[in-house]
Amino acid sequence: MSPRSRSGGRGLRARTPAPYALALRTLPGSDEKALTMTETSSIPRLSAAAVVLTDAQRDQVGALAAELVDAAPGPLDSRAWLDTVRAASARLPHELLAALRDFRHDAGPDGVLLVRNLPVGAHALPATPTTAGSVERAVTLPAAAVTAAMIQLGEVIAYRSEKTGALVQNVVPVPGRERQQSNAGSVRLQMHVENAFHPNRPDYVGLLCVREDPTGDARLCTASIRRALPLLSEGARRVLAEERFLTEAPPSFGGGGVTPEHSVLTGAPEDPDVLVDFAATHALDDEGRVALEELRSAFDGTTHALALAAGDLAVVDNRLAVHGRTSFTPRYDGTDRWLHRVYASLDNRRTRAGRRAGGSVLD
Numbered sequence: 001m002s003p004r005s006r007s008g009g010r011g012l013r014a015r016t017p018a019p020y021a022l023a024l025r026t027l028p029g030s031d032e033k034a035l036t037m038t039e040t041s042s043i044p045r046l047s048a049a050a051v052v053l054t055d056a057q058r059d060q061v062g063a064l065a066a067e068l069v070d071a072a073p074g075p076l077d078s079r080a081w082l083d084t085v086r087a088a089s090a091r092l093p094h095e096l097l098a099a100l101r102d103f104r105h106d107a108g109p110d111g112v113l114l115v116r117n118l119p120v121g122a123h124a125l126p127a128t129p130t131t132a133g134s135v136e137r138a139v140t141l142p143a144a145a146v147t148a149a150m151i152q153l154g155e156v157i158a159y160r161s162e163k164t165g166a167l168v169q170n171v172v173p174v175p176g177r178e179r180q181q182s183n184a185g186s187v188r189l190q191m192h193v194e195n196a197f198h199p200n201r202p203d204y205v206g207l208l209c210v211r212e213d214p215t216g217d218a219r220l221c222t223a224s225i226r227r228a229l230p231l232l233s234e235g236a237r238r239v240l241a242e243e244r245f246l247t248e249a250p251p252s253f254g255g256g257g258v259t260p261e262h263s264v265l266t267g268a269p270e271d272p273d274v275l276v277d278f279a280a281t282h283a284l285d286d287e288g289r290v291a292l293e294e295l296r297s298a299f300d301g302t303t304h305a306l307a308l309a310a311g312d313l314a315v316v317d318n319r320l321a322v323h324g325r326t327s328f329t330p331r332y333d334g335t336d337r338w339l340h341r342v343y344a345s346l347d348n349r350r351t352r353a354g355r356r357a358g359g360s361v362l363d
């Protein structure tokens with residue numbers, strides 16, 4: 001952990017120097033212990049902006065989530081329930097709303113927001129699922145909490161061809177899929193932009209840990225193009241900005257589907273977006289392959305890893321950052337690591353043609 005100093009006032013109590021200030025932020029009265037992290041490997045710990053809810057704020061979110069469980073007018077994926085969540089989410093703790101709004105304005109140098117101490121209803125948590133394509137269809141406390149937070153960033157969306165279009169998906173290791181490059185696997189998951197092949201890929205990926213990895217080996221890895229760009233040669237930047245790459249659909253989409261030729265870096269040359277999946281993006285020529293390798297090492301050199309604890313929500317800006325996971329050994333006995341994944345998209349109109357009847361599920 002970087003050195004922290006108490007700056008007092010307005011709940012900001014941890015800083016590192018500019019230019020890429022570590023905006024590690026705790027809310028007033030939050031417990032210092034909550035900042036203790038469990039990272040163990042040589043990959044540097046995530047230094048992204050972090051908001052640690054006080055226990056009172058966690059209980060406030062818990063009460064709101066419990067209300068959403070009770071009030072659920074239908075299954076989690078119903079339009080009516082999402083309407084209820086959208087309205088209720090305005091009553092999340094003010095500091096959390098402010099942090100989400102800030103992150104949406106600018107995701108910072110790491111492109112990741114970490115929210116800690118969210119309620120996950122640990123006492124009522126069932127065994128970690130072990131089936132492929134597992135999702136949350138009924139409203140639960142953690143599913144409600146993560147949906148409420150994510151809906152403040154954008155429109156909560158899912159994909160018809162992925163995990164049966166469910167809005168809250170389980171990230172759990174699945175027996176027999178150990179080597180798959182998907183979140184069901186347990187070999188190292190290559191760094192990727194989420195659903196990079198999809199024209200309406202999510203703008204944000206939210207990963208709420210409801211049960212931490214008992215072995216401590218599984219760590220969410222993130223790396224941002226803002227950190228990696230200065231490590232790239234002029235030549236690589238030029239090649240990566242040209243339409244010399246193709247990206248295939250991930251295994252979670254059941255295969256099939258490939259992008260038209262695309263560039264890996266788009267937008268402002270000095271602060272671009274990135275579009276790459278190191279398990280699915282292919283260069284069309286040798287120069288492209290070399291540039292992609294340069295990008296891979298630039299990300300390797302700037303990767304942060306975090307062993308998510310129960311109650312940690314990591315939100316990744318899917319334009320600025322890639323994410324992956326270290327390898328780990330599942331036990332398949334109900335105690336394995338378990339995350340809820342929720343996507344958010346910034347613009348409901350931009351995606352309308354892909355959303356049948358204006359629903360939340362994209363084709």
Ligand SMILES: O=C(O)CCC(=O)C(=O)O
Binds near residue numbers: 194207324339
């Ligand atoms: O397991 C993780 O930490 C990340 C998994 C992942 O990339 C995903 O579910 O999109």
Ligand SMILES: [Fe+2]
Binds near residue numbers: 194
């Ligand atoms: Fe992912």
